[in-house]
Amino acid sequence: MPYDWKRNSGAVRELHLWPHNSLPPRGVMVVVLGVFALGSIPLLAVLGSVVLWGLLPFLLVAVLGLWLALEMNYRHRRTIEVLTLTDDQAQLVRHEPGGRIQEWHCNRYWAQAEMHEKGGPVPHYVTLKGGGREVEIGSFLSEDERIALFDELTRAFKS
Template identity: 65%
Template sequence: MPYRWTSSSETTSELRLWPHNSLPAKGFAATVLAIFALATVPLIMLLGSVLLWGLLPFVLLAVAGIWWALQANYRSRRILEILTLSDADARLVRHDPGGKVQEWHCNRHWARPALHPDDGPVPNYVTLKGAGREVEIGAFLSEDERKALYDDLRARLRPA
């Protein structure tokens, strides 16, 4: 799952959430290389011809477009959410891809997770309520992961 609980002390635990990355760096390089190789196979017949130089820029442009699209996807998924739970406090910090940082803080006693099966922008939308605000958490996770996250949050925020 693209989230992990850690305990920094007996009284403090931390939840880190990030989007799932199905194409690692090696896979990215292999994909771009394979697309380039497959796109240049038809050009082998044109070796030594002036027509090769007319078609080669379009092949390179297509490969560059694929590379740019995959890089844009990586950039848009640089999201990190950190929920820190101590005995008294609950703090959620969200780092957006553009570098913007959003924070939410409340007394842990009043923090409550909520699951919205149909009301949110995604199915099984998870929010945290407290301090007069309701904030989303883990909206980038899959539907099953959001359900599991809600169950984890409910168990961790349950009063002792």
Template identity: 55%
Template sequence: MHSGIARQSVGAVEKVMPYQWTTPPRAPRQELKLWPHNALSPEGFAIMILGFFLAALIPLMGVLGTLLLWGLLPFLLAATAGLYYALRRNNRDRQITELLSITSEQTRLQRTNPDGMTQEWESNTYWVTVSLHETTGPVPNYVTLKGAGREVEIGSFLSEDERKVLYTDLTNALRRVKDK
């Protein structure tokens, strides 16, 4: 774990993790920001919609100049509109951020959901434990923080391998802060 964007080495390939420690590892306050992958950029979105529309037009070239074209065109437009809606909805649903702050006295997790509502959890750092539920959670390698009588998930939107790395990073960060 280090300041900056976390990286995971997979063979010779280094993968950028969708979370970032925003403070140096030895700082008295450790801060972590997590977010879901957003693989489709705005440019990629436009290319996808245009590419789909143009590819769907190819079969219609054979019916140009006939009434059948006008019968099929609404279905092409509906399919394009459906793809547009689905991609926009997916992007909106992935607007999640989690902010974790760890000091020697208090650990605080704040999650901002796609609808703008926030959920907060905090506990005395001394009592906080990190757990990796390899098979018993809703997803494989489910990571939770436990303290103040509650157990909360963190990084559930990450991939299975990313949650393993997150678990190790969180365990190390808590250990360093508690040892001070």
């Protein structure tokens, strides 16, 4: 699962969440080079003619577009959420890809995890409520992972 509990010291626990990365950087290279190689096969028929120079830019634009889309996807997957639980405080810090940081904290006694099975942006939407605010957590996780996360958060806030 793309989240992990860490115990820093005595009573301090941290939950680190990150988006799933299904295609490693080496895989991106293989996909982009594969698309270029397969796209070059039809160009072999016009090799040595002027038509090659008319078709080649379209192949290069397609490969460049694929590479840019994959890079943008990687940038969006740099989101990291860290939930820190101490004896008396709960704090959630979300690090966004653009460098923006969002924080939420409240007294742990009043903090609670809630699951919105319907009506949220995704099914089984998990939020943390407390301190007069309600914030999302793990919205980038799959549905099964959000259900498991909710169970773990409920147990963590009770202990």
